[in-house]
Amino acid sequence: MSKAFESMEYVIQQRREQPMEKSYTCYLFEKGMDKILKKVGEETAETIIAAKNGDHENLVGEINDLLYHLMVMMNEAGVTLAEVEEEMDKRAGKIGNLKQFHVSDHNT
């Protein structure tokens, strides 16, 4: 995983272990999983809209917001980047993953 993801994982874990005043991550942990998931949903919708609107700079910002909230959710759920990377490595070993393609699926 890239260093940026690893440092974010580290900072998020630090916030869990050593709560800090004015930390947005601590605020999310205090509110709990429902609030975290609500933010993941909101940031997902904002990312979709930014992609649809073709605003590249805004899209990069929204993707950052989404990845951050996703990583807070992973921490709350006990999922590590190492586990995600292991799964990615397994998939990277496969080729030709496209399942049977039907003409009727073309627009779905």
Ligand SMILES: N=c1c2ncn([C@@H]3O[C@H](COP(=O)(O)OP(=O)(O)OP(=O)(O)O)[C@@H](O)[C@H]3O)c2ncn1[C@@H]1O[C@H](COP(=O)(O)O)[C@@H](O)[C@H]1O
């Ligand atoms: N990457 C982020 C990051 N991306 C987005 N955000 C925050 O996510 C929030 C999302 O914005 P919104 O306007 O949707 O939310 P809001 O209305 O302010 O909040 P809600 O009341 O809806 O929860 C903003 O407050 C952003 O500041 C982030 N907050 C923190 N980080 C990282 O986490 C680290 C630790 O941050 P703290 O925990 O605040 O010290 C930082 O150094 C960053 O690396």
